[in-house]
Amino acid sequence: MTTTPLRPPRTADHLDLLESHAIFILREVIAECERPVLLFSGGKDSAVLLHLAVKAFAPQQLPFPVMHIDTGQNFPEVLAFRDAVVASIGARLIVAKVQDSIDRGKVADPGPMGSRNRLQTVTLLDAITEHHFDAAFGGARRDEDKARAKERILSFRDAFGQWDPRQQRPELWQLYQGKVNPGEHLRAFPLSDWTELDIWQYIEREEMALPTIYFAHERDVVLRDDMWLAVGPFVEPREGEVVERRMVRFRTVGDANCTGAVDSSADTLETVIDEVAIANVSERGATRADDRFSETAMEDRKREGYF
Amino acid sequence: MRVVAKDLLRLATIGSVDDGKSTLIGRLLVDTRQLFDDQLDAVVAASEKRGVGDLDLSFVTDGLRAEREQGITIDVAYRYAATPTRKFIIADCPGHVQYTRNMATGASTADLALVVLDVAHGLKEQTRRHLCIAALLGVHTLVVAVNKLDEVNWSQVAFQAVVDEIATIARDLEFGALTIIPVSALLGDNVVDQSSNTPWYEGPTVLDALEQSDAGAWTRSGHGARLPIQWVLRQPGGGRTYAGMINGDSLHVGDAVTLLPANIESTITAIHTGIGGCLEARVGLSVDVAISDETDAGRGDLLATAPLPTVTKEFAATICWFGDKPLVPGQRLRLKHTTKVTPTRVVAIEGVVDIATLEVNGSAELTTNQIGLATLQTADPLVVDAYRDNRVTGSFVLIDEVTNATVAAGMVGRASFL
Numbered sequence: 001m002t003t004t005p006l007r008p009p010r011t012a013d014h015l016d017l018l019e020s021h022a023i024f025i026l027r028e029v030i031a032e033c034e035r036p037v038l039l040f041s042g043g044k045d046s047a048v049l050l051h052l053a054v055k056a057f058a059p060q061q062l063p064f065p066v067m068h069i070d071t072g073q074n075f076p077e078v079l080a081f082r083d084a085v086v087a088s089i090g091a092r093l094i095v096a097k098v099q100d101s102i103d104r105g106k107v108a109d110p111g112p113m114g115s116r117n118r119l120q121t122v123t124l125l126d127a128i129t130e131h132h133f134d135a136a137f138g139g140a141r142r143d144e145d146k147a148r149a150k151e152r153i154l155s156f157r158d159a160f161g162q163w164d165p166r167q168q169r170p171e172l173w174q175l176y177q178g179k180v181n182p183g184e185h186l187r188a189f190p191l192s193d194w195t196e197l198d199i200w201q202y203i204e205r206e207e208m209a210l211p212t213i214y215f216a217h218e219r220d221v222v223l224r225d226d227m228w229l230a231v232g233p234f235v236e237p238r239e240g241e242v243v244e245r246r247m248v249r250f251r252t253v254g255d256a257n258c259t260g261a262v263d264s265s266a267d268t269l270e271t272v273i274d275e276v277a278i279a280n281v282s283e284r285g286a287t288r289a290d291d292r293f294s295e296t297a298m299e300d301r302k303r304e305g306y307f
Numbered sequence: 308m309r310v311v312a313k314d315l316l317r318l319a320t321i322g323s324v325d326d327g328k329s330t331l332i333g334r335l336l337v338d339t340r341q342l343f344d345d346q347l348d349a350v351v352a353a354s355e356k357r358g359v360g361d362l363d364l365s366f367v368t369d370g371l372r373a374e375r376e377q378g379i380t381i382d383v384a385y386r387y388a389a390t391p392t393r394k395f396i397i398a399d400c401p402g403h404v405q406y407t408r409n410m411a412t413g414a415s416t417a418d419l420a421l422v423v424l425d426v427a428h429g430l431k432e433q434t435r436r437h438l439c440i441a442a443l444l445g446v447h448t449l450v451v452a453v454n455k456l457d458e459v460n461w462s463q464v465a466f467q468a469v470v471d472e473i474a475t476i477a478r479d480l481e482f483g484a485l486t487i488i489p490v491s492a493l494l495g496d497n498v499v500d501q502s503s504n505t506p507w508y509e510g511p512t513v514l515d516a517l518e519q520s521d522a523g524a525w526t527r528s529g530h531g532a533r534l535p536i537q538w539v540l541r542q543p544g545g546g547r548t549y550a551g552m553i554n555g556d557s558l559h560v561g562d563a564v565t566l567l568p569a570n571i572e573s574t575i576t577a578i579h580t581g582i583g584g585c586l587e588a589r590v591g592l593s594v595d596v597a598i599s600d601e602t603d604a605g606r607g608d609l610l611a612t613a614p615l616p617t618v619t620k621e622f623a624a625t626i627c628w629f630g631d632k633p634l635v636p637g638q639r640l641r642l643k644h645t646t647k648v649t650p651t652r653v654v655a656i657e658g659v660v661d662i663a664t665l666e667v668n669g670s671a672e673l674t675t676n677q678i679g680l681a682t683l684q685t686a687d688p689l690v691v692d693a694y695r696d697n698r699v700t701g702s703f704v705l706i707d708e709v710t711n712a713t714v715a716a717g718m719v720g721r722a723s724f725l
Contacts, residue, residue, distance in 0.1 A: 012589045012591055012592055014315045016592060017315045017591050019593070020552060020592045021552075024551075024593050028537060031646065032648075056550075056593075058540075059540070142386075166373060168382060169712055169713045170412045171412050172411060172415040172702070172704050172716045173704075174416065174699070175703065175704045177643050177648075177704060177706055179706070193385065193396050195387050197389075282346055
């Protein structure tokens, strides 16, 4: 730890404090729980989370595995990024596949074009049970959604994986307490207090790599539900839809068939940050079909055990 | 636009049902352009659906289905705002007495309490109760928005009547800083923009007051640096460093420190933070440090600079009890203090605090949502400061041994106003 040059004292800024809080949470959960896992999708938030986890325990190896809930409807660029990051830090990667849940008959097959978004919950909960995980780190942020805005940093899940928003444990000071009984588990959200802009500024500060789809590129898209969906194996143009080639980027990364692209010419971190700073539509509102079902779509899914 | 260094202020909102607390937060977010268009559209849609007019700003923070249906706030909603120099973490706290645990959750880490009350009703019982809890939790700064001035025709007389009431309770509860502002959360007067309806008021707007207050106060005490050890990191070559978050005061390379409870004196030889090796680390930073002496220090131990904390297995504490059944003498629980968890037993309950009078009345038990004074004994020694000296090393939670639920917030010692 003495090999890096010493920095002159300076006042801690908001990124230092957010980073420190997240590292504190990561270390508390590791100390209090028996078998944690970090949920990693290859998206920007989980990339920041993994980056922080590596920092929290350096120079030691990451003391827990990384798990991807794989819907099988990913962007190939994101899978490539996932594998590259995991290899570079020498972490153990567990891939839990929604396809396996379908093959075992645990969930109905929505068809090749159908959304597997909600099915992920079953795969996630089964994987947590199978591996006896008692804590799962997630990259969710409270600024994303009004149900998330209500959730504790350490969020208790009962033996059925359910979140009960009316019976959350008090979470006083920074006394995060992670004890659960067998079969129950915790979700831990170290990025709770970060905003989308904080995430991007931190990525720039730390010079982190990201999947290329976050930056402006040309792509064939169709307009559906007011969103540009990328034409590919999981999205075929429907009757009446016109395929256009546009300069776009993705603000969030979910399944290829429910994540919309936005028109953008931001092809560097600097220009992306400029764009995020003046955006007037939220990232989930702009790009996520999965949140548009109802006023409480996220709360309803979270109650079932969603991320 | 490049990254501009911002500091970070944590604030909790306090106020009685219907005084307009959520509306004020909604207004603050709308007027500082922190709310996206689609989120605003959703609020409008929810307002129309429930027939409460064009825009019920409380729907900005009341995000749960049950909250929207019942029109009450059940749990804390966290919201974020930023100005060019400051990031705000806003904990919008519920008002109902049965959700006191959630209000305490929001206020425990607050640098500042933003109080909202209705000018026509003044300080309600519930607001008094919350002010008392905020004071007990060590919140130092109060910003009070006296709301609904539009409903009393912007009357300075009506405002002044409430000001005197607030000043009295702020003095009784020993808050350090107090700003009282006449506002209309509904119309936005004096929230972000100065109002032309209150020419008799020359003080700051709510946003001004939030921008000018002391940020990061809650973990800073000026009463010695404290590093509760979370984790030991093994370094290449065989050395060890101790990881944790600094509170109380800055820690420097070369500082004389004492490892507690073992009481071993040593010196900080290196500090490592998120941006690399440092000579100094400020309060609120996660670090790992090396010390000059080999020890078997581990999680639950604490490194401190003078003035040193106390090592104890029995101490007096102020308890906010959230359990369903009463807390009684002899009861066994688990206690978490800094990074240490130990069994504990209630030796005695000295009394219960009357929120209205701040008197301590004799009582043999604490019922749900009561605040009282008790003596606790722990199986392992704790390294504590009085809560009034340090909100991190002076605080603890009590945990039910069977359900693992957090059933109490505890503070070492007793507030001077009790």
